[in-house]
Amino acid sequence: MTAxxxxxxxxxxWGGRFASGPDAIMQAINASIGFDQRxxxxxxxxxxxxxxxxxxxGILGDSDAQAIGEGLLTVLSxxxxxxxxxxxxxxxxHLNVESRLTEIIGDPGKRLHTGRSRNDQVAVDFRLWVRxxxxxxxxxxxGLMRAFVAQADVxxxxxxxxxxxxxxxxxxxxxxxxLAYVEMLARDRSRFEDARARMNECPLGAAxxxxxxFPIDRHMTAKALGFDRPTxxxxxxxxxxxxxxxxxAASSICAMHLSRFAEELVIWSSAQFRFVRLSDRWTTGSSxxxxxxxxxxxxxxxxxxxxxxxxxxxxxxIMKGLALTYSKDMQEDKEQVFDxxxxxxxxxxxxxxxxxxxxxxREVLEASAASGFSTATDLADWLVKTLNLPFREAxxxxxxxxxxxxKKGCDLPDLMISEMTTVHPGITQDVYSxxxxxxxxxxxxxxxxxxxxxxxxQVARWQAALG
Numbered sequence: 001m002t003a004x005x006x007x008x009x010x011x012x013x014w015g016g017r018f019a020s021g022p023d024a025i026m027q028a029i030n031a032s033i034g035f036d037q038r039x040x041x042x043x044x045x046x047x048x049x050x051x052x053x054x055x056x057x058g059i060l061g062d063s064d065a066q067a068i069g070e071g072l073l074t075v076l077s078x079x080x081x082x083x084x085x086x087x088x089x090x091x092x093x094h095l096n097v098e099s100r101l102t103e104i105i106g107d108p109g110k111r112l113h114t115g116r117s118r119n120d121q122v123a124v125d126f127r128l129w130v131r132x133x134x135x136x137x138x139x140x141x142x143g144l145m146r147a148f149v150a151q152a153d154v155x156x157x158x159x160x161x162x163x164x165x166x167x168x169x170x171x172x173x174x175x176x177x178x179l180a181y182v183e184m185l186a187r188d189r190s191r192f193e194d195a196r197a198r199m200n201e202c203p204l205g206a207a208x209x210x211x212x213x214f215p216i217d218r219h220m221t222a223k224a225l226g227f228d229r230p231t232x233x234x235x236x237x238x239x240x241x242x243x244x245x246x247x248x249a250a251s252s253i254c255a256m257h258l259s260r261f262a263e264e265l266v267i268w269s270s271a272q273f274r275f276v277r278l279s280d281r282w283t284t285g286s287s288x289x290x291x292x293x294x295x296x297x298x299x300x301x302x303x304x305x306x307x308x309x310x311x312x313x314x315x316x317x318i319m320k321g322l323a324l325t326y327s328k329d330m331q332e333d334k335e336q337v338f339d340x341x342x343x344x345x346x347x348x349x350x351x352x353x354x355x356x357x358x359x360x361x362r363e364v365l366e367a368s369a370a371s372g373f374s375t376a377t378d379l380a381d382w383l384v385k386t387l388n389l390p391f392r393e394a395x396x397x398x399x400x401x402x403x404x405x406x407k408k409g410c411d412l413p414d415l416m417i418s419e420m421t422t423v424h425p426g427i428t429q430d431v432y433s434x435x436x437x438x439x440x441x442x443x444x445x446x447x448x449x450x451x452x453x454x455x456x457x458q459v460a461r462w463q464a465a466l467g
Contacts, residue, residue, distance in 0.1 A: 030328075032092045035335050037079075039093050042128035044076045046121065046204060047097065049224040051112055057217050059115060064108040071105040072097070094121050115216045117208035119238040119326045124204040126334065128225065130247050133341045134196040140348035141189045141254065142466060145182050147355040149462045152178035156459060157452035159437045160275070160365035161374060168372030171437040174360055175455040181261055182462055188254040195250055199243035202227035206237035209325040239325040241315065244337050248312040251344045255305040258347050262302040265354065269295050274364050279357035282350070297350050304343045311336035369437045373402050373412055378434040378443065387426045397424045 048069050055065030075097055078084040090096045095118075102109030155174030162172035202222035205212065211234045218230035231237040268275035269283075282297040314336045318329055376398050383394035400423045405412050413435040420427045433439060444450045 027088065030091060031088045032331050032334070033086050033088055033090065033096055035338060036093045036122075037086055037096070038338060039122075039125045039129055039334075040079045040097065041076070042125040042132075043093050043097055043121070044072050045128065045225065046124045046221075047112060048072050049221045050116060050204060052224065053217050053220045054111075054114060056220060057215055059214050059216070060111055064111055067105045067108040068101065068112050071101045071109060074104055075100050092118070092122075093125070094118050115207065115212045115214040116204065117206075117238075119208050120203050120206040123206070123238050123240070124202060124225070126337075127199055127203065127243055130243050130337065131196055131199060133337075133345075134192045134199075134247060136345060137192045137251070137254070137341075137348070138189055138196075140345055140352070141185050141192070144348055144352045144355065145185045145189070145462070146466050147352050148178045148182045148185070149459060149466065151175075151355060151358075151360075152182070152455060153459045153463070155360055155362070156455040157441075158360065158362050158365060159369045159441055160360075161369040161372070162450070168368070168374050170377055171369040171374050171440045172450040173441050173452055173455055174362075174365065175452070175459065176450040179455065179458050179462070181257065184257040185254070188250065188257060191250040191253065192247075195243065195246040198246065200226075200228045201231045202229070203231045203237035203240070205230060206234035209238050210234055235325050239322070239330075241319055241330065241333055244333055245312070245315055245319070248308070248315055248337060248340055251340050252305070252309045252312045255308045255344060255347060258351050259302045259305040261351065261355075262298040265298040265358070266295050266302070269293075269298075273368075274361055275368070276361065277359045278354060279359075281357060282354045297354060301347050301350050304347045307343045308340045311340040366437065370411065373405065375412055375435045375437060375440050376402055378440045379412060379431065382431055382434045383424070383427075386428075386430065387424070389424075 051060065051065045051068040051072075054060035055062050060068075075084065078100070084096075084100065086096055087099070090099055098109065098112060101112065152175035155178070158174035159171050160174050160177065161168045162170045162177070202218065202225055204221050204225070205216050205218035222228070222230045231240075265276065265278065267273055269278050278293075278295055278298070283293045283295055315333055318332050318336075322329055379401065380391065380394040380398040383389045383397055384391050387394075389397070401412060401415065401420060404419060404423065405415055408415070413432060417427065417429055417431075420431065434443065441450050442452065445454060447454070
């Protein structure tokens with residue numbers, strides 16, 4: 001004789017379809033409340049908009065809608081004050097909120113789910129959350145851009161080495177180098193802005209996958225939640241995670257830019273370079289070597305890209321083989337995005353602090369800029385402009401002079417004119433006007449160049465743009 005199933009063991013939200021509760025392992029793999037509780041504010045906002053729409057369309061009575069709206073605010077308050085008890089047996093944030101709502105207001109709470117599914121519910125919750133994160137990323141990037149612009153403003157005419165292959169290439173200015181990251185970050189910001197605009201369509205009302213037979217007003221709920229419009233295809237509405245992928249892709253590119261500057265900070269703050277000094281706020285000491293001042297914040301920030309890029313690859317991998325529409329695989333989307341968003345915002349905040357606090361060693365920068373034959377290109381350009389040599393011939397003459405200076409153990413400005421004329425008789429004293437690093441950077445007047453005049457123009461442009 002088969003024992004009668006214990007009705008208390010079944011998930012109270014499923015009714016009679018499931019006679020017994022899930023196995024503990026199934027419950028552990030199925031439940032998402034451990035992480036998707038972060039969506040509580042978005043879930044409650046979506047439910048309140050849905051209830052108001054149901055009342056406006058006559059699907060739900062005004063008294064029930066009012067009770068639902070007030071009850072949801074009570075649930076919100078309980079969560080925010082820590083009084084709410086999340087239950088793993090209720091699987092996710094949606095069922096946890098709905099169950100507690102029903103406990104508070106009774107039967108009207110059971111009417112909230114009319115005309116919707118968890119599929120469109122999670123789609124709108126997650127989209128709202130990612131949209132909020134785009135706004136935070138945009139604000140964080142803007143703050144970091146201001147910090148770089150401030151550094152550029154102070155050091156518009158400070159000379160430093162510009163590198164290719166991490167070898168001294170040509171003199172540039174500190175301000176110019178700082179503004180390079182402003183440009184990168186501006187593109188990052190625009191990617192989040194573009195992604196936000198694309199994701200600003202409301203999936204609520206798509207129901208499970210086919211829409212609903214109830215006379216709902218999707219434009220009303222879209223407007224109430226700040227969306228531009230409702231999504232146009234119910235299948236796509238519940239199966240789309242492009243918005244999350246775009247957020248992750250934009251985060252990965254932005255984190256890559258942060259990682260590049262973090263790498264520069266690690267190099268620049270070393271005893272071998274001494275280009276910058278990082279404040280004590282962003283460094284740590286050694287447990288055994290008392291002289292050490294380690295750029296730990298920069299190193300950790302450099303590593304954050306790994307987590308963010310890993311999340312991006314993970315979600316692409318999750319989504320790539322899913323037939324329409326919803327599959328439970330998609331539950332694995334949120335942890336990836338949550339972690340990436342946390343890492344990005346932490347990285348932006350830390351980098352803003354480091355850039356704001358760091359101090360450039362101006363004397364060391366200029367001395368380094370003057371080493372490694374950094375004005376060789378200036379010499380080649382002078383030969384072209386003054387002696388009318390073809391550039392390839394000028395390149396050869398300059399290379400010969402570099403070899404001569406290297407053999408003597410000096411830099412190009414230290415060669416005597418008599419030595420230079422042995423390589424090319426047309427060289428005159430005027431050549432020295434282009435060989436100093438200050439002269440070099442002042443000459444780079446092309447738009448987007450490193451000349452202090454151009455740097456100050458760009459600083460003014462960005463100051464006006466950023467406010």
